[in-house]
Amino acid sequence: MMAAGLLPRRRFLLITGILTVALISVAPIGFGQRAVNIYTDYPSVVIHEGKELSLDIHLTNAGGQEEEVLLSVEGPDGWNARFETSSYPMIQIQAVSLRPGQTGKDAVTIRFKARPPADSPPDVYPFTLIAKGKDGTVIRKIPIEVTLTGEGSAEEASTDEGLELSTDYPSLQAAPGDQISFDVRIQNKASDERVVDLGAIAPLGWRIAFVPRYQSQQITSIKIGGNGTETIRVQVTPPMTASGDVPITFVARTGSVEEKLDLTVTVHGEPDLKLGTEAEITGTGETRNIRATEGRERTYTFYLWNEGTAPLHDLHLFASKPQDWEVTVEPERIDVLDPISQTRKPEAITVKIRPRSRAIPGDYQVTITAAAQEQHDHIDIRVSVGSSMKWGWIGVGIVLVVVAGLVGIFVRLGRR
């Protein structure tokens, strides 16, 4: 056959045809110079209820002539038995044209498909695939036995056609506001290439994006080849208010097939202790710079709140103060300080400050430290102690009396 190129085509075909008739009269069906064959690898198959049968059929043409093969099926009613191309896009076909020499690797592969009716009982259903020549002569009949079993569960039924989602780490830990990524494998169990839409169900405020692996653009769908697997990255950003175990459902949908994968994000909230003065919170009132008088008690209010996402536990308040001062903090202890997003208002802390009597006028520092198990912070208050005016006047009086006395001495004695 390889020498065909050297000889006139017609003569060669004639010789081959004669030789074929003369020598190889064992050609199965059909005409001597023709060698069209149609076969399947699996003449007997088993399918589950509700599943579609999909069987590869190969057609070869070992002859020297272009052939057109008409295809038809005999079998039980309602199975919607048909032929389709095996490559994307699927087209239902009725005839196949074969060029001469299409054998071996070049064989044309088509797909026989049949879906059992919904109510068909488990049984053995015979089909006969009939290939006819253009002139109506039957080239070949292929009997196919389809055994329908009812054992297949609905889930198994869907996997055949559908998608399979999996991930190695279905539960991840995150801090609020920090992005984490799940790597999700999507397996297309169907033999055809499909476009899968991606989606997710998450609580309000969660940001979710899908990106292909090793790329950065965000996608909403991905094309997956027949029986292929793609890994995509699900990027999840919990909102600042999130805490605890939060379920997120990843959804992949193609056509009527929808597959869900439950993911869990364990949000480890961080507490964030904050202290602020009245002026910083309300805009009016006292700042970190206050005045006091020696020996006299005054109250000072500041606020304390948790700006984080997890509660603070066992909060103690204590004051470090100059020597001999009296500083009391009320309350001294807070068992649990919930985040401000839950409490909605800061905790007011009252401090009673009493500078020691005989305190030198000037600026002193009182530091109030709030220490919880998780965190601690402090607020520095600058206390300006003023001198009491009562003694101030007495001091001035003493100075005046002394000066007057000295002047008096000078004047009285100097005149003598």
Added chain:
Amino acid sequence: MSAIFWKELADHFGSKRFIIFFALILIVAGGAVYLAGTGFAERPDATGPFVYLQLFTSSNGGLPSFLTFLSFFGPLIGVLLGFDAINGEFARGTVSRVLAQPIWRDSWINGKFLAGLAALGIVLSGIILIVVGLGIFALGFPPSGSELLRLLIFFAVGTVYLGFWLSLGILFSIVFRHAASSALASIAFWLVFTLLLFMAADLIANQVAPVSASSTAAAWAKNEQIRETVLRFSPVALFEEATSALLLPSYRGLGMVEILTRHQVPTNPLSIGQSMLIVWPQLVGLIGLTAVCFAISYVIFMRREIRST
């Protein structure tokens, strides 16, 4: 005697040089105290329990403390009152006129000395009271009882110290005929005691017991001891030691041992009795010096032949 006392007192308060010196001391001392007070306001935590005493001892921003100032310039005002007490009368030719009055000769010199001492006492008490008054105005609380007591003793020691210089001035005014010689001699003594003796003390100590970085502690102690011994000839050093103990209640003396163990001994303030025990020798020394000085001048004056020329 009281007539002479009042006359002399009036002379002191009427003289311009006294007023100028008084004003100078008042201004400089007031400035030192004011700076010490502002130092408190900047670091109110750092001050100890004896704030009023610190007003007199702490220095801030260049100016020396009131105490240093008094020990250095106080002698000048003392000498000023005494250096021409007797020879000035001779120079003016008023001696015979005064002694012609029906008064004892010793009343005259006693009256002069007491008048000078009273003038110094009035000046010192006036300055201390003004400082305390300003302190009350600035701080807003009065001094405590023990502070007042210490200040009172400080006043007494200060008066004795100034009295020594007064008696030294009177002594020179008797010894020297001319007021200028007497003034120069007084100034020379003042320089010797305030400056030269401090240098000489180091010099002598290093000569007698030389020390270097590798010397033993005993050698250092001996050196320090010699230095102190020399220093104690100076009334200035005695006054500084005595007043340090009075105004710094945690002061425990100048000794080498004290300096070396300062960090190990907790510096709780001593009671006033303990402080007095520490300064007692210095105090006695000061009083003794004053008395000796005055006694010499008294004896010389009483034995002197006075002619009415």
